[in-house]
Amino acid sequence: MNPVEIIKAKKNNKSLRKEEIQYFINGYLNGEVADYQMSAFLMAVCFNGMSDEETFYLTETMLKSGRTVDLSHIKFPKVDKHSTGGVGDKTSLILAPLVASCEIAVPMISGRGLGHTGGTLDKLESIRGFNFNLSVEEYIRIIDKNNLVMSGQTDELCPADKKIYALRDVTSTIDNTSLITASIMSKKLAEGADSIVFDVKVGTGANLGDYDKCMELSGKLLSIAKKFNKKAIAILTDMNIPLGKKIGNWFEVEECIEVMNGADIPDLLKVNNILAGAMIYLAGKTDSIESGENIAMEKIRNGSAYNKFLETVEIQNGDVNYIMDFLHYKRPEYTYSFNATQDGFITKMDALNIGLASVELGAGRKRYTDVIDPLAGIIFKKVFGDRIMKDDIICELYSSSPQKISEAVKYIREAIEISPIEMPKRKLIIDIIK
Ligand code: URA
Numbered sequence: 297m298n299p300v301e302i303i304k305a306k307k308n309n310k311s312l313r314k315e316e317i318q319y320f321i322n323g324y325l326n327g328e329v330a331d332y333q334m335s336a337f338l339m340a341v342c343f344n345g346m347s348d349e350e351t352f353y354l355t356e357t358m359l360k361s362g363r364t365v366d367l368s369h370i371k372f373p374k375v376d377k378h379s380t381g382g383v384g385d386k387t388s389l390i391l392a393p394l395v396a397s398c399e400i401a402v403p404m405i406s407g408r409g410l411g412h413t414g415g416t417l418d419k420l421e422s423i424r425g426f427n428f429n430l431s432v433e434e435y436i437r438i439i440d441k442n443n444l445v446m447s448g449q450t451d452e453l454c455p456a457d458k459k460i461y462a463l464r465d466v467t468s469t470i471d472n473t474s475l476i477t478a479s480i481m482s483k484k485l486a487e488g489a490d491s492i493v494f495d496v497k498v499g500t501g502a503n504l505g506d507y508d509k510c511m512e513l514s515g516k517l518l519s520i521a522k523k524f525n526k527k528a529i530a531i532l533t534d535m536n537i538p539l540g541k542k543i544g545n546w547f548e549v550e551e552c553i554e555v556m557n558g559a560d561i562p563d564l565l566k567v568n569n570i571l572a573g574a575m576i577y578l579a580g581k582t583d584s585i586e587s588g589e590n591i592a593m594e595k596i597r598n599g600s601a602y603n604k605f606l607e608t609v610e611i612q613n614g615d616v617n618y619i620m621d622f623l624h625y626k627r628p629e630y631t632y633s634f635n636a637t638q639d640g641f642i643t644k645m646d647a648l649n650i651g652l653a654s655v656e657l658g659a660g661r662k663r664y665t666d667v668i669d670p671l672a673g674i675i676f677k678k679v680f681g682d683r684i685m686k687d688d689i690i691c692e693l694y695s696s697s698p699q700k701i702s703e704a705v706k707y708i709r710e711a712i713e714i715s716p717i718e719m720p721k722r723k724l725i726i727d728i729i730k
Pocket of ligand 1: 379380381406407410470475476477479480483503
C-alpha cells in the first residue's frame with residue numbers, strides 16, 4: 297500500500313478499510329510511514345473524523361501493536377481510571393493507591409502530558425528514581441505484590457500509542473474523539489483491567505472542551521469498552537477551572553501528598569472521591585457510587601491511601617525519603633507573585649490559559665525533544681469565587697528562567713478576572729453515564 301494514498305483518502309473524507317488502518321499504524325512503527333506522514337494523517341482525522349467502525353479498527357490495531365497483560369490469576373477485581381486530560385488533573389496519584397488499599401487490584405497504564413494538559417507519567421517522573429518503563433514480567437511482579445502498578449506505554453505495551461501520542465502532543469492533533477478513544481482504550485485493554493472509570497473533562501482546559509463532543513467521546517469509550525467485555529462508567533467533570541491549587545509536575549505530586557495527609561482541597565477531593573467511589577462500585581464492593589465515595593474519604597483519613605502510595609513509590613524504585621521530607625521540597629530558582637489589581641471576587645480562572653502558562657514555565661512540551669522541568673509550575677493562593685483585596689497574591693509562578701516567567705504571566709493575565717459581583721458556585725460533577 298501507499299501511505300500517501302491513505303492520507304489522501306482521509307483528507308477527502310473517505311472511510312478507511314481495516315487493512316488500510318493496519319498498514320498505516322504498523323507502518324509507522326516499522327518505519328515505512330514517516331513522522332510527517334503520520335502528522336498529516338492525524339490532522340486529516342482531526343478535520344474529517346472517523347466512523348465507529350474505523351475507530352474500532354484503529355483501537356484494535358493500536359492494542360495489537362503490543363502485548364496484552366493477562367492478570368486472570370489475580371483473585372481481586374481489577375479496576376482502573378483514565379482521564380481525557382485536564383489542567384491540575386492529578387487524581388490518579390491519589391485514587392490509584394486509595395483503591396488498591398481496598399482489596400482491588402489497580403493496573404494502570406498512563407501517558408505523558410498532552411498539549412496544555414498534564415500527564416501522569418511526567419508527574420511520576422518528577423519523583424526521583426520512579427521507574428514506569430516496565431517489562432511485562434516486572435509489571436506483573438509489581439501488581440502481584442503491591443496490588444497497584446503504574447506504568448507507561450513501552451515497546452512491549454501499546455508501542456503504537458507511545459509513538460503516536462508523542463506526535464499528537466506537539467502537532468495540535470489531540471482534540472478528536474476517535475484519536476482519544478483509540479489512544480485511551482488501547483492502553484486500558486492492554487493493561488489487564490476488567491472495569492474502567494472514565495473521567496471525561498469538560499471545559500476550556502480539557503482536550504475536548506465542548507459538552508456535546510464530550511458526550512460523543514463518552515459514548516465511544518463506553519461502546520468500545522462494552523465490545524471488549526469491560527464494565528465501564530463515564531463521569532463528566534468540570535475543567536473550566538484547574539483542579540486543586542498546584543499546577544506543574546512535582547507541584548501536583550506534592551499536592552497529592554498533602555491531600556493524602558489531610559489537606560482539605562475541596563474540588564480535588566470531590567472529583568477524586570467520586571472517581572474512586574465509582575471504581576469501588578464497579579469492583580462490586582458497594583451497591584452505589586456514593587457509598588464508594590464514603591469509603592474513599594475514609595481511606596484518605598485513616599492513612600491507607602498514603603501508605604499504599606509510599607509502598608508504590610518504593611516498589612517502583614522512587615525516592616521515598618525525599619517524598620517524606622516535607623520541609624525540604626525543592627523550588628526552581630525564579631519565582632514571581634501575580635497580585636490582584638483591584639478588590640472583588642475571582643470570577644474567572646481559565647484552565648486553558650493557565651495550562652498554557654504552565655507549558656511556558658517549562659512544565660509541558662512545545663516540541664517532542666523538549667525536556668520537562670519537573671519543578672516548574674504555579675501555586676494558587678486564591679481560588680475561583682474567593683473574595684480578594686487589591687495587592688493580594690493570587691498565584692506564584694515558578695521557573696528556571698525569568699524569560700519563561702514573563703511569557704507565562706501574559707497567559708495568567710488572560711486567565712484571571714476579578715469582578716465586584718460574586719459568581720455562582722462551580723458545578724464539578726456534570727454527568728454520570730453508566
Ligand atoms: N489520554 C490519553 O491517553 N490519550 C488521549 O488522547 C487523551 C487523553
